[in-house]
Amino acid sequence: MCLAIPGQLTESNGDEGVVDLHGSLVKVNTMLVPEATVGDWVLVHAGFAIQRLDAQEAEETWAVLEDLQRSIEAEEAGGAGA
Amino acid sequence: MTRRSIDMAEVLDRLNTAAAAIDRTVTLMEICGTHTVAAFRCGLHSLMPQNVRLLSGPGCPVCVTSQSDIDMMVALGSLEGVIVCTYGDMIRVPGATGSLETARSQGAQVRVVYSAMDAVQFAAEHRDRQVVFAAVGFETTTPATAAAVVEADRRKLDNFTILTSHKLVVPAIKALLDGGDVSLDGFLCPGHVSVIIGAEAYRPIVHEYHMRCVIAGFETLGMAAGLTRLTEQVRDGQVLLENMYPQAVTSEGNRVAQELIARVFEPATVAWRALGEIPESGLVLRPQYHQFDAQRRFNLAAPDSPDPEGCLCGQVITGRATPHDCGLFGTACTPIHPIGPCMVSFEGTCQAWFKYRRPAEPASAGGRS
Numbered sequence: 001m002c003l004a005i006p007g008q009l010t011e012s013n014g015d016e017g018v019v020d021l022h023g024s025l026v027k028v029n030t031m032l033v034p035e036a037t038v039g040d041w042v043l044v045h046a047g048f049a050i051q052r053l054d055a056q057e058a059e060e061t062w063a064v065l066e067d068l069q070r071s072i073e074a075e076e077a078g079g080a081g082a
Numbered sequence: 083m084t085r086r087s088i089d090m091a092e093v094l095d096r097l098n099t100a101a102a103a104i105d106r107t108v109t110l111m112e113i114c115g116t117h118t119v120a121a122f123r124c125g126l127h128s129l130m131p132q133n134v135r136l137l138s139g140p141g142c143p144v145c146v147t148s149q150s151d152i153d154m155m156v157a158l159g160s161l162e163g164v165i166v167c168t169y170g171d172m173i174r175v176p177g178a179t180g181s182l183e184t185a186r187s188q189g190a191q192v193r194v195v196y197s198a199m200d201a202v203q204f205a206a207e208h209r210d211r212q213v214v215f216a217a218v219g220f221e222t223t224t225p226a227t228a229a230a231v232v233e234a235d236r237r238k239l240d241n242f243t244i245l246t247s248h249k250l251v252v253p254a255i256k257a258l259l260d261g262g263d264v265s266l267d268g269f270l271c272p273g274h275v276s277v278i279i280g281a282e283a284y285r286p287i288v289h290e291y292h293m294r295c296v297i298a299g300f301e302t303l304g305m306a307a308g309l310t311r312l313t314e315q316v317r318d319g320q321v322l323l324e325n326m327y328p329q330a331v332t333s334e335g336n337r338v339a340q341e342l343i344a345r346v347f348e349p350a351t352v353a354w355r356a357l358g359e360i361p362e363s364g365l366v367l368r369p370q371y372h373q374f375d376a377q378r379r380f381n382l383a384a385p386d387s388p389d390p391e392g393c394l395c396g397q398v399i400t401g402r403a404t405p406h407d408c409g410l411f412g413t414a415c416t417p418i419h420p421i422g423p424c425m426v427s428f429e430g431t432c433q434a435w436f437k438y439r440r441p442a443e444p445a446s447a448g449g450r451s
Contacts, residue, residue: 001143001171001429002222002274003116003300029199032225032339043277043330046169046226047197051277051336054329 004045006053012038019044090303094129097310100317101131108134108316109265110309111401113251114272115142115429116300122438124302126309134313135443137264137401138434140254140357141272143219143247144171144427145399148353149387151247152423153177155216157385158245158376159190165208167201168216170194175426178387182216198230198244205234205242214376217244221278224248224365225339228346231367231374243376246366248347251275252283253363254354259291261357264401268294268312270305273327278343280335281325288323299327346371355389355423356396395422398431405435406442 007019007026017030019042026044033049036042042049101108112118118138121127127136140146156177159166166182173182173194186192191211195201198215205213217227227244234242251272258264271284276297284295294315298308308326315322325331343365352364367375376382389396392410397403405411405424415421417433424430434440 001115001169001219001427002272004222004274004277029197029226029229031229032336032342034338043274045222045274047199048226048229050222050225050274050339051330 002045004043004050006041007044009036009038009040009042009049012036017049019049090306093303093306093310097134097306097313098131100310100313101134103317104133104313106133108267108313109137109401110134110268110270110312111137111139111264111266112270112272113139113141113255114270114275115145115427116274117270117272117298117305118142118431118434119429120300120302120305122434122440124305126302126305127440129306130309131313134309136270136309137266138399138431139258139269139401140354140399141220141251142399142424142427142429142431143223143249144175145395145423145430146249146254146354146357147172147175147218147247147423148355149177149389150353150384151245152181153179153385153387154377154382155245156180156182156185156190157382158214158380159185159192160188161212161380163210164212164214164380165191165193165204166214166216167193167195167204169196169218171427171429172216172218174420175423176390176420178385198226199233202230202233202237202239202242205239206237209239209241212241212243212379214380215242215244217246217248220249220251220272220275221343222272222274224343224347225278225336228342231346231371232342234374235371240373243374243379244367245376246347246364247352248365249352249354250349250363250365251279252287253360254357255284255287256291257354257357257360257363258400259287259293261400266293266401267316268296270308270312271295271297273297273299273304273331276325276327276331276335278336278339280333281323281331282333283335284323288321292321294321294323296322296324297327297331299330353384356400390421393422395424395430395432398424404443405432405440408432412436 347365394408424432
């Protein structure tokens with residue numbers, strides 16, 4: 001039920017926006033992401049954009065691994081993690 | 083594509099290296115129905131080292147909803163002039179007198195909606211009917227319900243109410259650990275709940291319970307990376323909170339969503355399937371929004387509804403049993419004819435085990451091989 005899908009905000013007007021979800025244009029409520037502007041990537045859940053995503057990382061899903069690598073390197077460099 | 087496959091290989095290599103250095107079984111738990119399904123869909127269980135187990139915890143909202151809440155939803159649907167709006171996941175969950183789906187086949191008005199806001203709009207368009215939204219879900223879903231209540235208030239809709247079964251993840255983790263029945267090495271924390279509550283919300287689990295928490299997204303790689311870090315922490319004797327989904331999850335979470343939830347709801351002791359009543363683990367409407375409370379409007383008393391006879395869903399969602407331990411699994415209880423909620427929901431552990439034909443574990447019921 002907590003599935004959320006990343007999409008790109010293509011229209012924004014007040015609390016109403018349109019998100020491009022892999023080619024499907026879907027209306028979303030943007031009240032939870034007031035900082036999001038057209039062109040931003042957002043996570044969409046049950047008709048609401050719930051988070052603005054870092055654009056580069058949203059487009060490159062394999063970046064998770066780099067985060068893993070970064071956290072490991074940080075840990076190796078300076079002790080305790082997160 | 084090449085790069086991606088190499089990366090996955092690297093992650094699995096690290097997971098295997100870490101697991102090989104541990105001379106016992108590492109038991110990890112995810113607490114998210116979406117993780118349950120994602121793990122099966124990509125065959126993650128089959129890629130994991132023999133001595134790393136991933137259990138499914140109480141993370142499927144449908145599965146943790148108490149039998150009495152389900153009976154109330156079905157009872158509401160049968161009232162004259164009432165239309166129940168619900169997310170699709172809930173419609174087939176059987177209560178004592180049938181499901182919303184069977185109630186609908188007998189004439190009850192039940193509609194599946196994609197968003198809580200759709201239920202508000204439906205109420206605005208049908209002012210001669212009472213529209214009740216069956217509000218289930220964890221923190222990911224709750225802001226949408228809160229927004230719907232605020233919108234109904236703004237539009238002064240006197241024919242819209244919610245039957246709330248919203249629940250909070252962190253109190254459930256604490257209750258699970260307080261119960262002491264399951265021996266765990268760490269939690270794979272739910273990515274999208276964490277988007278709302280923030281990574282720091284798990285700090286008490288790490289500090290007070292000395293339990294590892296790693297937040298993961300839903301890509302195969304993200305989940306594998308989370309499991310790898312948990313296993314490496316076990317190997318290295320660490321107990322850390324780590325966020326492996328930083329592109330979406332921040333330390334403090336979505337403050338706007340948190341404020342919206344706090345404006346409309348307040349924490350309360352609520353009943354969970356299997357876990358019983360847990361203090362401050364659910365959300366109820368604040369007094370200023372009581373006019374939107376379906377239980378008050380229709381004067382519903384929560385029925386004392388026992389779980390279905392022979393059903394082990396409760397044990398399954400708390401990691402105390404696997405579906406194969408249940409005498410009903412795959413025989414009397416199937417996705418076509420579900421008896422317990424874990425077989426109904428597409429995110430339910432039993433349905434996932436059935437659909438993906440996961441065999442029984444050689445050392446079931448928590449044994450350490």
